[in-house]
Amino acid sequence: MTATNKLVNAFSIALEIEESEANESLKYNENKRWDSTAHMILIAQLEADFDVMFEVDDIIDMSSFVKAKELLEQHGVQF
Amino acid sequence: MNVLITGAYGGIGRAICHEYAILGCRLFITGKDNNKLECLAKDLREKYSIEVDICCAELTNEDEVKSLFLKIRHSFTVLDVLVHCAGSLTERTLMMMRFNEIEQNISVNLTSAILLCQYGVKLMARNKSGVITLMSSVVASQGVAGQSVYGASKAGIEGLTKSLSKEFGVLGVRVNAISPGFIETPLVEHYNKKEKEKLANKTALGRIGTPGDIASVATFLSSKHASYITGQTISVDGGLIL
Numbered sequence: 001m002t003a004t005n006k007l008v009n010a011f012s013i014a015l016e017i018e019e020s021e022a023n024e025s026l027k028y029n030e031n032k033r034w035d036s037t038a039h040m041i042l043i044a045q046l047e048a049d050f051d052v053m054f055e056v057d058d059i060i061d062m063s064s065f066v067k068a069k070e071l072l073e074q075h076g077v078q079f
Numbered sequence: 080m081n082v083l084i085t086g087a088y089g090g091i092g093r094a095i096c097h098e099y100a101i102l103g104c105r106l107f108i109t110g111k112d113n114n115k116l117e118c119l120a121k122d123l124r125e126k127y128s129i130e131v132d133i134c135c136a137e138l139t140n141e142d143e144v145k146s147l148f149l150k151i152r153h154s155f156t157v158l159d160v161l162v163h164c165a166g167s168l169t170e171r172t173l174m175m176m177r178f179n180e181i182e183q184n185i186s187v188n189l190t191s192a193i194l195l196c197q198y199g200v201k202l203m204a205r206n207k208s209g210v211i212t213l214m215s216s217v218v219a220s221q222g223v224a225g226q227s228v229y230g231a232s233k234a235g236i237e238g239l240t241k242s243l244s245k246e247f248g249v250l251g252v253r254v255n256a257i258s259p260g261f262i263e264t265p266l267v268e269h270y271n272k273k274e275k276e277k278l279a280n281k282t283a284l285g286r287i288g289t290p291g292d293i294a295s296v297a298t299f300l301s302s303k304h305a306s307y308i309t310g311q312t313i314s315v316d317g318g319l320i321l
Contacts, residue, residue, distance in 0.1 A: 037249045044204035048156070053149055056197075 003050075003079045007069060010049045014042035026065040042068075050077050080104045080301075081155040085138060085195065086165030088115040090264025091214070094290030095162055098298045100127040107132045107151050110165070138165055138191035139183075148198040158202035160301045162212045163192050168266055170225045181228050188232035192239060196254070200247055207251035210301040213240055215258040217316050233258075237312045244310030253309040255300050260316020262288040283318025292317075 001009070011022035015033040028034050034042075043059055046052070046068065052075040054062075062068050069079060082099045086092040087108035096108060100123045108123075108131060110116050116133040123131045132154045136143045151158060167187045169180055176184075192213050203209025218226050219233035240256040247254055261267065261278045270278070279287045296315050299305055 040200070040250060041204050041207070044201045047201055048152075048205050053145060053152075 003072075003077055004069075006049055007046075007065075007072070007079075010045045011042065011065060011068075014038060014045040022065060024064075024066050028063045046072070050075070052077070080159045081107070081157060082160040082162065082301075083107045083109070083151060083158055083199065085109045085161075085163045085191075088112070088119045089164055090266065090290045091259065091262060091293045092162075092164035093119065094294035095164060095297050096123060097126075098291070098294035099160075100129050100131075102298060103127070103129060104160075105130045105155070107134065107154060109134050109136050109138070109147060111135065111137060138195065139186040141194060144191075144194045144198055148202065152202060155202070157206055158199060158209065160210045160212070161195060161199045161203075162297050162301075163195050164214055165191060166214060168226065168229050170229075172225055173227050176228060184228045185232050185235075188229065189235040189239070192236055196239070196243055196247075200250065200252055203247075203252045204250045209247075209250075209252040210305075211243070211247075211252060211254045212297050212300050213254070213256040215240075215256040215312050217258055217260045217314065217319055219258065219312075220314075221320070240312060241310050248309060253300075253305070255305075255308060255310070256312040257293055257296055257300070258312050258314045258316065259293050260288055260314070260319035262290060262293060264290060278319075281319055282316065286317060288315065288317055 008019050008022040012019045015038050017033050043054060047054060050072055058071050062071055073079060082104045084092055084096055084106060087096050088110050096106060099106060108116055108120060113135040116135060120131040120133050123129060134147050134150050136147045138144055167184060169184055196211055199211060213236050215236045216233040218230040219237055222230055236256055240254050244254040275287055279285060293315055296313055
Protein backbone atom coordinates (compact mmCIF):
# COMPACT_ATOMS: atom_id res chain seq x y z
CA MET A 1 0.00 0.00 0.00
CA THR A 2 1.42 3.41 -0.98
CA ALA A 3 1.63 6.21 1.58
CA THR A 4 -1.15 8.08 -0.23
CA ASN A 5 -3.42 5.04 -0.12
CA LYS A 6 -2.60 4.62 3.55
CA LEU A 7 -3.52 8.25 4.19
CA VAL A 8 -6.80 7.95 2.30
CA ASN A 9 -7.58 4.75 4.18
CA ALA A 10 -6.82 6.38 7.55
CA PHE A 11 -9.13 9.34 6.79
CA SER A 12 -11.84 7.01 5.57
CA ILE A 13 -11.72 4.88 8.74
CA ALA A 14 -11.37 7.74 11.22
CA LEU A 15 -14.00 10.03 9.72
CA GLU A 16 -16.24 7.18 8.54
CA ILE A 17 -16.38 8.55 5.00
CA GLU A 18 -16.00 6.98 1.57
CA GLU A 19 -12.41 6.76 0.32
CA SER A 20 -13.45 8.94 -2.61
CA GLU A 21 -14.25 11.74 -0.15
CA ALA A 22 -10.74 11.62 1.34
CA ASN A 23 -9.13 13.93 -1.18
CA GLU A 24 -7.32 17.26 -1.35
CA SER A 25 -10.51 19.28 -0.97
CA LEU A 26 -11.30 17.74 2.45
CA LYS A 27 -11.10 20.28 5.28
CA TYR A 28 -11.70 20.22 9.02
CA ASN A 29 -15.19 21.42 9.99
CA GLU A 30 -16.21 21.78 6.33
CA ASN A 31 -17.09 18.10 6.12
CA LYS A 32 -19.76 17.34 8.73
CA ARG A 33 -17.96 14.11 9.68
CA TRP A 34 -14.71 15.90 10.55
CA ASP A 35 -15.55 17.43 13.91
CA SER A 36 -13.47 17.70 17.08
CA THR A 37 -14.26 14.13 18.11
CA ALA A 38 -13.39 12.68 14.71
CA HIS A 39 -10.22 14.77 14.79
CA MET A 40 -9.07 12.91 17.94
CA ILE A 41 -9.77 9.57 16.27
CA LEU A 42 -8.00 10.70 13.09
CA ILE A 43 -4.86 11.69 15.02
CA ALA A 44 -4.81 8.32 16.78
CA GLN A 45 -5.30 6.54 13.44
CA LEU A 46 -2.55 8.47 11.64
CA GLU A 47 -0.08 8.04 14.51
CA ALA A 48 -0.65 4.30 14.54
CA ASP A 49 -0.67 3.78 10.77
CA PHE A 50 2.41 5.91 10.05
CA ASP A 51 4.26 5.19 13.31
CA VAL A 52 4.69 8.86 14.17
CA MET A 53 3.85 10.96 17.21
CA PHE A 54 2.50 14.42 16.49
CA GLU A 55 3.27 17.52 18.54
CA VAL A 56 0.28 19.39 19.97
CA ASP A 57 0.97 22.17 17.42
CA ASP A 58 0.73 19.60 14.61
CA ILE A 59 -2.63 18.41 15.94
CA ILE A 60 -3.92 21.98 16.02
CA ASP A 61 -2.52 22.74 12.54
CA MET A 62 -3.99 19.63 10.89
CA SER A 63 -6.87 21.48 9.32
CA SER A 64 -7.11 19.67 6.00
CA PHE A 65 -6.18 16.53 4.09
CA VAL A 66 -3.40 18.49 2.37
CA LYS A 67 -2.07 19.76 5.70
CA ALA A 68 -2.08 16.23 7.13
CA LYS A 69 0.02 15.10 4.19
CA GLU A 70 2.46 17.99 4.74
CA LEU A 71 2.78 17.23 8.45
CA LEU A 72 3.41 13.56 7.77
CA GLU A 73 6.11 14.53 5.27
CA GLN A 74 7.73 16.62 8.02
CA HIS A 75 7.73 13.44 10.12
CA GLY A 76 9.65 11.59 7.41
CA VAL A 77 6.80 9.97 5.49
CA GLN A 78 7.45 9.94 1.74
CA PHE A 79 4.51 10.40 -0.62
CA MET B 80 -5.41 -6.39 28.72
CA ASN B 81 -2.51 -3.89 28.42
CA VAL B 82 -2.12 -1.76 31.53
CA LEU B 83 0.12 1.24 32.24
CA ILE B 84 0.72 1.92 35.95
CA THR B 85 2.62 5.01 37.10
CA GLY B 86 4.20 5.33 40.52
CA ALA B 87 4.35 1.56 40.31
CA TYR B 88 6.63 0.79 43.24
CA GLY B 89 4.85 3.10 45.71
CA GLY B 90 2.51 1.63 48.30
CA ILE B 91 -0.70 1.89 46.29
CA GLY B 92 0.99 1.48 42.89
CA ARG B 93 2.65 -1.78 43.92
CA ALA B 94 -0.63 -3.25 45.17
CA ILE B 95 -2.32 -2.24 41.92
CA CYS B 96 0.46 -3.93 39.90
CA HIS B 97 -0.10 -7.17 41.83
CA GLU B 98 -3.87 -7.00 41.42
CA TYR B 99 -3.62 -6.59 37.63
CA ALA B 100 -0.90 -9.25 37.48
CA ILE B 101 -3.25 -11.72 39.20
CA LEU B 102 -5.68 -11.03 36.33
CA GLY B 103 -2.93 -11.95 33.86
CA CYS B 104 -2.62 -8.48 32.36
CA ARG B 105 0.40 -7.30 30.45
CA LEU B 106 1.96 -4.46 32.42
CA PHE B 107 3.97 -1.38 31.59
CA ILE B 108 5.25 0.14 34.83
CA THR B 109 6.90 3.49 35.41
CA GLY B 110 8.60 5.37 38.20
CA LYS B 111 11.67 7.51 38.79
CA ASP B 112 13.96 4.81 40.20
CA ASN B 113 15.11 2.26 37.66
CA ASN B 114 16.41 -0.22 40.27
CA LYS B 115 13.07 -0.28 42.09
CA LEU B 116 11.27 -0.78 38.77
CA GLU B 117 13.60 -3.66 37.82
CA CYS B 118 13.03 -5.35 41.20
CA LEU B 119 9.27 -5.00 40.98
CA ALA B 120 9.17 -6.22 37.39
CA LYS B 121 11.28 -9.28 38.28
CA ASP B 122 9.00 -10.07 41.21
CA LEU B 123 5.85 -9.74 39.08
CA ARG B 124 7.27 -11.85 36.24
CA GLU B 125 8.37 -14.61 38.63
CA LYS B 126 5.18 -14.70 40.67
CA TYR B 127 2.61 -14.40 37.91
CA SER B 128 4.41 -15.35 34.67
CA ILE B 129 3.24 -12.19 32.94
CA GLU B 130 4.95 -9.76 30.58
CA VAL B 131 6.18 -6.62 32.32
CA ASP B 132 7.90 -3.71 30.56
CA ILE B 133 9.50 -0.89 32.52
CA CYS B 134 10.32 2.73 31.78
CA CYS B 135 12.03 5.15 34.10
CA ALA B 136 10.40 8.56 33.54
CA GLU B 137 9.91 11.97 35.08
CA LEU B 138 6.21 12.52 34.42
CA THR B 139 6.33 16.28 34.89
CA ASN B 140 8.54 16.57 31.81
CA GLU B 141 6.63 16.53 28.52
CA ASP B 142 9.53 15.11 26.53
CA GLU B 143 9.84 12.19 28.93
CA VAL B 144 6.08 11.55 28.82
CA LYS B 145 6.23 11.59 25.03
CA SER B 146 9.13 9.18 25.01
CA LEU B 147 7.30 6.95 27.50
CA PHE B 148 4.31 6.70 25.17
CA LEU B 149 6.52 6.01 22.16
CA LYS B 150 7.91 3.03 24.09
CA ILE B 151 4.42 1.93 25.14
CA ARG B 152 3.20 2.11 21.56
CA HIS B 153 6.06 -0.07 20.37
CA SER B 154 5.40 -2.59 23.16
CA PHE B 155 1.62 -2.60 23.25
CA THR B 156 0.24 -0.92 20.08
CA VAL B 157 -3.00 -0.47 22.03
CA LEU B 158 -3.40 0.69 25.62
CA ASP B 159 -6.44 -0.58 27.51
CA VAL B 160 -5.92 0.85 30.97
CA LEU B 161 -3.97 3.72 32.50
CA VAL B 162 -3.73 3.95 36.29
CA HIS B 163 -1.90 7.04 37.46
CA CYS B 164 -0.63 6.54 41.01
CA ALA B 165 2.47 8.73 41.02
CA GLY B 166 2.18 11.65 43.39
CA SER B 167 3.88 13.47 46.22
CA LEU B 168 2.86 15.09 49.47
CA THR B 169 4.71 17.99 51.09
CA GLU B 170 3.16 18.47 54.51
CA ARG B 171 3.75 22.07 55.55
CA THR B 172 1.69 25.18 56.21
CA LEU B 173 1.24 27.41 53.16
CA MET B 174 3.39 30.15 54.69
CA MET B 175 6.28 27.71 54.76
CA MET B 176 5.99 26.61 51.13
CA ARG B 177 8.48 28.04 48.65
CA PHE B 178 7.14 28.89 45.18
CA ASN B 179 9.19 26.16 43.52
CA GLU B 180 7.81 23.61 46.01
CA ILE B 181 4.25 24.72 45.22
CA GLU B 182 4.93 24.39 41.50
CA GLN B 183 6.57 21.00 42.00
CA ASN B 184 3.61 19.67 44.00
CA ILE B 185 1.07 20.84 41.44
CA SER B 186 3.22 19.49 38.67
CA VAL B 187 3.73 16.02 40.17
CA ASN B 188 0.13 15.56 41.27
CA LEU B 189 -1.86 17.36 38.57
CA THR B 190 0.13 18.37 35.47
CA SER B 191 1.49 14.84 35.13
CA ALA B 192 -2.09 13.49 35.11
CA ILE B 193 -3.09 15.95 32.40
CA LEU B 194 -0.11 14.99 30.23
CA LEU B 195 -0.67 11.26 30.71
CA CYS B 196 -4.33 11.59 29.72
CA GLN B 197 -3.39 13.71 26.69
CA TYR B 198 -0.96 11.09 25.38
CA GLY B 199 -2.73 8.00 26.72
CA VAL B 200 -6.05 8.69 25.04
CA LYS B 201 -4.38 8.55 21.63
CA LEU B 202 -3.51 4.89 22.26
CA MET B 203 -7.10 4.22 23.32
CA ALA B 204 -9.05 6.28 20.78
CA ARG B 205 -8.21 4.07 17.83
CA ASN B 206 -10.07 1.13 19.38
CA LYS B 207 -12.71 3.43 20.84
CA SER B 208 -12.15 1.76 24.18
CA GLY B 209 -10.10 2.41 27.31
CA VAL B 210 -10.12 3.17 30.99
CA ILE B 211 -8.24 5.90 32.82
CA THR B 212 -8.10 5.83 36.61
CA LEU B 213 -6.56 8.76 38.47
CA MET B 214 -5.76 9.15 42.16
CA SER B 215 -7.39 11.90 44.17
CA SER B 216 -7.39 12.06 47.97
CA VAL B 217 -9.79 12.60 50.82
CA VAL B 218 -7.89 15.87 51.32
CA ALA B 219 -9.48 17.24 48.11
CA SER B 220 -12.98 17.17 49.55
CA GLN B 221 -12.38 17.49 53.29
CA GLY B 222 -9.15 19.50 53.56
CA VAL B 223 -6.28 19.07 56.00
CA ALA B 224 -4.22 21.86 57.59
CA GLY B 225 -0.69 21.67 56.23
CA GLN B 226 -1.80 19.99 53.00
CA SER B 227 -3.36 22.91 51.14
CA VAL B 228 -1.31 22.62 47.95
CA TYR B 229 -1.68 18.84 47.92
CA GLY B 230 -5.44 19.26 48.46
CA ALA B 231 -5.65 21.82 45.66
CA SER B 232 -3.84 19.52 43.25
CA LYS B 233 -6.07 16.58 44.17
CA ALA B 234 -9.22 18.70 43.79
CA GLY B 235 -7.84 19.46 40.32
CA ILE B 236 -7.75 15.72 39.64
CA GLU B 237 -11.46 15.49 40.44
CA GLY B 238 -12.28 18.38 38.07
CA LEU B 239 -10.10 16.84 35.38
CA THR B 240 -11.90 13.51 35.82
CA LYS B 241 -15.33 15.06 35.33
CA SER B 242 -14.44 17.09 32.23
CA LEU B 243 -12.36 14.38 30.56
CA SER B 244 -15.11 11.82 31.08
CA LYS B 245 -17.31 14.09 28.95
CA GLU B 246 -14.58 14.76 26.38
CA PHE B 247 -13.43 11.14 26.05
CA GLY B 248 -16.80 9.44 26.48
CA VAL B 249 -17.49 9.63 22.74
CA LEU B 250 -14.22 7.79 22.20
CA GLY B 251 -15.36 4.95 24.45
CA VAL B 252 -12.84 5.93 27.10
CA ARG B 253 -14.01 6.02 30.72
CA VAL B 254 -12.28 8.29 33.23
CA ASN B 255 -12.66 7.91 36.98
CA ALA B 256 -10.73 8.78 40.11
CA ILE B 257 -10.22 6.99 43.38
CA SER B 258 -10.11 9.07 46.52
CA PRO B 259 -8.19 7.11 49.14
CA GLY B 260 -8.52 7.96 52.80
CA PHE B 261 -5.75 7.16 55.24
CA ILE B 262 -3.87 4.24 53.68
CA GLU B 263 -0.88 2.46 55.19
CA THR B 264 1.83 3.46 52.65
CA PRO B 265 5.34 4.94 52.76
CA LEU B 266 3.72 8.36 52.11
CA VAL B 267 2.42 8.37 55.70
CA GLU B 268 5.10 6.31 57.41
CA HIS B 269 6.15 9.35 59.46
CA TYR B 270 2.91 9.10 61.47
CA ASN B 271 3.49 7.43 64.85
CA LYS B 272 1.34 4.63 66.27
CA LYS B 273 -0.77 6.98 68.37
CA GLU B 274 -1.52 9.27 65.41
CA LYS B 275 -2.50 6.27 63.30
CA GLU B 276 -4.82 4.99 66.03
CA LYS B 277 -6.43 8.42 66.24
CA LEU B 278 -7.05 8.43 62.48
CA ALA B 279 -8.35 4.86 62.52
CA ASN B 280 -10.88 5.92 65.14
CA LYS B 281 -12.14 8.62 62.79
CA THR B 282 -13.27 6.03 60.26
CA ALA B 283 -16.61 4.27 60.39
CA LEU B 284 -14.81 0.95 60.01
CA GLY B 285 -12.32 1.71 62.79
CA ARG B 286 -9.22 0.84 60.78
CA ILE B 287 -6.65 2.35 58.49
CA GLY B 288 -6.90 1.25 54.86
CA THR B 289 -4.49 -1.03 53.05
CA PRO B 290 -3.09 -0.54 49.53
CA GLY B 291 -5.05 -3.66 48.60
CA ASP B 292 -8.30 -1.83 49.44
CA ILE B 293 -7.45 0.68 46.69
CA ALA B 294 -6.13 -1.89 44.22
CA SER B 295 -9.35 -3.89 44.18
CA VAL B 296 -11.32 -0.74 43.32
CA ALA B 297 -8.86 0.10 40.53
CA THR B 298 -9.33 -3.31 38.89
CA PHE B 299 -13.09 -3.07 39.40
CA LEU B 300 -13.18 0.29 37.60
CA SER B 301 -11.47 -1.20 34.55
CA SER B 302 -13.63 -4.32 34.54
CA LYS B 303 -16.81 -4.96 32.56
CA HIS B 304 -18.69 -4.63 35.86
CA ALA B 305 -17.92 -0.90 35.78
CA SER B 306 -18.70 -0.39 32.09
CA TYR B 307 -21.32 2.28 32.83
CA ILE B 308 -19.24 4.21 35.37
CA THR B 309 -17.40 7.33 34.24
CA GLY B 310 -16.66 10.80 35.59
CA GLN B 311 -16.82 9.55 39.16
CA THR B 312 -14.55 9.94 42.14
CA ILE B 313 -14.89 6.86 44.31
CA SER B 314 -14.04 7.37 47.99
CA VAL B 315 -12.20 4.43 49.49
CA ASP B 316 -11.71 5.68 53.01
CA GLY B 317 -13.52 3.38 55.44
CA GLY B 318 -15.99 6.17 56.13
CA LEU B 319 -13.36 8.69 57.22
CA ILE B 320 -14.43 12.06 58.60
CA LEU B 321 -11.56 14.43 59.21
